[in-house]
Amino acid sequence: MSKRRRGGAFFAFCLAFAAAALLPLGAARAQTTITIATVNNGDMVVMQRLAPQFERQNPNIRLRWVVLEENVLRQRVTTDIATRAGQFDVLTIGNYEVPIWAKQGWLSAFDNLPAGYDAEDLLPAVRTGISHENKLYALPFYAESAMTYYRTDLLQRAGITMPEKPTYAQIREIAEKITDKNSQTYGLCLRGKPGWGENMGFVTPLVTAFGGQWFDNQWRTKIDTPEWRRAITWYSDGLRQFGPPGATSNGFNETLALFAGGRCGLWIDATVAAGLLYDPKQSQVADRVGFAPMPTGDFAGGPTWLWSWNLAIPATSKQQEAARAFVAWATSKEYIQLVARENGWVAVPPGTRRSTYENAEYQKAAPFASFVLRAINEANPTASTREPRPYGGAQFVGIPEYQGIGTQVGQTIATTLTGQNVEQALRGAQSATERAMRQAGYPK
């Protein structure tokens, strides 16, 4: 080999190897393949495990799964839909996104559902949350509201009984009595980690219960108000005095871990935690958990908390029919029966269908079932706050800008847990929100 040819061999090798890696691996497929993007929550993992049964019933449809972390999924799916790339045929999205995306024309409507599907069986509150102009744009996979969890043994030891409908003032009194920092038992655990889906998920209904709201009917920001001040003072005083150390790093999962590990006396959070706290494999306090409704403040009947995880089909999907068949299967009564047969009634996806709650076996397996149903029915996501409001959503504000605004205000609220003055924090949050809303062009 001449020197020159050998000299070039190095580059040729590099290029050849790179080229070999570049060869596409796609093989011809006779079947219809649908790609499902989902988060990794327990109920979705069960769905993925049971999906081969759907493939057996529909031999011409193959399922491909893309499982991602919630925030990555949201970013990934938004990019894909906004650029109309059509990489996904079924999406797992929340009831925050569904109406906003439907309005953008990003989702396909579910109008002609098969007769056996029984859409009337879906809980009305959940259905409303995923409708736009009276059409369903997603089908609910599971749904949650919020409730109060408490340690029966700690309350008993302190000689207290949990009121049937506790108020925030009573919760504070109980927290004070059961806190014992020496034994690392914290009376009150709440989300403290900043984020629109983290601390603000709790703070927004708290503010509503104290009579406050985000915006008035003219889209004027209402954060720097006495109602917010009282609510945030309750929150930050309570967590600082009776809460675990480092509360600002506790989101849903971290708080769940604390409660499951026996460190919390009281916890107000999503109803989905009930199934996890009652599971002895995941919880050290499974036999000592009590539950009560979400506490109330001086304004009752306002929106509280309603979240649903739904399956939707992007308008860009090229496999609309197959995707609809899958979504209808995964959200059907038959699917709930299938999970019950395979994993037991306590494992069925909660919060979506009346028929689930009417089932005696479910009521027996999940003692919290009636609480969850009542909490969802009373979540009132479209109800008015004390003063009328121009937006929907229970523990969030149903406008596209809320992800940014909610997270920013969440960061400011979190500073009150580390010593920032509540009034100053709310003034800061007020002006930041006013600025963001002005930039977004409100009032629209």
Added chain:
Amino acid sequence: MKQTAAQRALIAALAWGVALLLFFPILWMVLTSFKSEVAAIATPPQLLFEPTLESYAEVQSRAEYLRFALNSVVVSLGGTLLALAFAVPAAYSMAFHPTERTRGTLLWMLSTKMLPPVGVLVPIYLLFRTVGALDTRTGLVVIYALMNLPILVWMLFTFFKEVPKEILEAGRMDGARTGGEFWHLLLPLTLPGIASTGLLSLILCWNEAFWSLNLTSSEAAPLTAFIASFSSPQGLFFAKLSAASTMAVAPILVFGWLSQRQLVRGLTFGAVK
């Protein structure tokens, strides 16, 4: 100046301290992967626990590790080699045949690394969609090569600069052409440098998470996507996530350990004249 025994012991202790500090998160991840989900979140953290393989079994049953690992190997190697194929000639010409614009070109190349990748996500996503490169290994190889090219050119440029021009001139006097000059003179002299550049690029590709998460979905998804799929917004996942992460970093850790001599030799190449 001679060191006393005490000084040597102090330096050794300091080195061990720093090394342990850097290694601790990885050690903790490996330990957590052998815990049950409840033990993984126990406060105070448990150092002594009953080890279990249940997280590994769960991870195995939920996702095909080997498919993700194969994608990682192919795109990391492909991206590195493609980048080297362009970076070596580029660095050669800039080191040995500089023009008045060479410095500016080098700085401009580096400046492309200053933009956060998310700033160009939508244009690149649209380009990929148009050419059909979404969720393909091809797409990732090209992106990885482009992503690492500035770093590779800069590293190779500094290695090549260390080689006295006179050696190449002597070769040319003896009748070597560009290819021979590179093959017989430059390559043997700078091999540690080229090797360590390649190794670094390989590690950067392996760990890259932004593009791989955004541009792939299932067919071409590498190990970063595999890890991401074990984090969950509702439910305990730390043990499973640790098991998935341990499985994802194990190959590159072993690889890095085997090649550490090359890596250190290359990175300190030319540091002491």
